[in-house]
Amino acid sequence: MAETHLNSTTSAHKRWLAGYCFLTLVVTLLLLYAGGFTTTIGAGMVFPDWPLSNGSLNPPGWTTDQSMMAEHGHRLLGATVGILCIILCVWMWRVEERRWLRLLSYGALGLVIFQGLLGGARVLLVNIDLAKLHGVTAQVFLCTLTAVAVGSSAWWRRLQLPDGEDARRVWIFFRRMGLGICLLTMVQLVLGAIMRHRGAGLSIPYFPHSSPDGSFLPLSWNWATQLNFAHRSVAVVIFILLTAWVVALIRSNLVSASIKKFALAAFVLINVQIALGAGIIWTARAPIETTLHVLNGAIFLSIAWAITFSFFKPALERPV
Incomplete structure (x- = not known):
């Protein structure tokens, strides 16, 4: 009886985990849109510093200036995705028995950290080549997160x-x-x-x-x-x-x-x-x-x- 309850609890955790993976994937797509919009309007260098924006987490005027809103919003979304990935890795470590899926989630966290550092280096070094690399590695991160979401889904288990x-x-x-x-x-x-x-x-x-x-x-x-x-x-x-x-x-x-x-x-x-x-x-x-x-x-x-x-x-x- 206790074993049945344990299996039921584990199954519920995995359903919630699968939903969380999908949520993280959706937020990542929002981040990609924000990054794309920032690049399109040429706002990537509106703040000369990093990780803060004009020395602040809440820079004056960022909610009324389009360029500042685009870049600072992009940074905030990036930080949000990073936090989501940390939670994802801890959750995977706690409930997921498949080693390959745990490793994929750790890889996603490593990529999002690298992506953040790359974005910061692009600003601090004023390097356009790093901006291009930043855009490409974002897609690698997206694919890694997609694999995690697919692997954790009920659809994968039924396949x-x-x-x-x-x-x-x-x-x-x-x-x-x-x-x-x-x-x-x-x-x-x-x-x-x-x-x-x-x-x-x-x-x-x-x-x-x-x-x-x-x-x-x-x-x-x-x-x-x-x-x-x-x-x-x-x-x-x-x-x-x-x-x-x-x-x-x-x-x-x-x-x-x-x-x-x-x-x-x-x-x-x-x-x-x-x-x-x-x-x-x-x-x-x-x-x-x-x-x-x-x-x-x-x-x-x-x-x-x-x-x-x-x-x-x-x-x-x-x-x-």
Whole structure:
């Protein structure tokens, strides 16, 4: 009887833990939006000091000045995510028996600490390259936290392992294809981060073509147009690969209905991403459209990685 009560208590703790992981993931997405908006309006250096803002936790005028509100709000959200990750690690240490999941949560905490220090160094050293790295490592942190949220979820526990060698080979294929898409998306994020910080977003001010005569190639080439064109080209490759992956997932009878729904969501998101990218051009880089492009890209990466990570379950939790 006592054992039944203990199991019930542990199960309840894990349900709450799974919900907490999802909450931390949502707050992280808000942090990414805040960081993207700060970069878009050029407010990253509005405070010359760090970790305080003008020497204060509550700098005068920050609630009425857009640039100060964007940067200080970004810092406050970053601190909030850091605290959430500390609580997450302690909770995992107390109730989670799976070593790989505990290690992932510790890795997430390490990344968010590194991310905070990186942001501080960018301000103190006035280094634009650190700003680019700060934007990219944020996505690595997001993927780590996504894996923690997926691994702690009831959905993961219900996910059936492949039965038979043929099924395992199919899962390995889907896993490898997903990894390729996620890695290519990371490359795309690097290109996007460089574009944003170097002001190359409108170096090709046309969409979907790249020149006023309707050509898909720019009339002239320089570092900015090359970067912009590379960003567009990689987007096309990701779209083609993602479409093929989604079709294969939906047609497979070895994939659960929930994974197929996630795949459809990823397909919708990549189309939204293309539309938002066009909106950046058509609105001459309006702050909201530009930041939504960053946020939607992060959500797309998170969902694509969640699908990919689910195919790692046979390797992480082999039946005894």
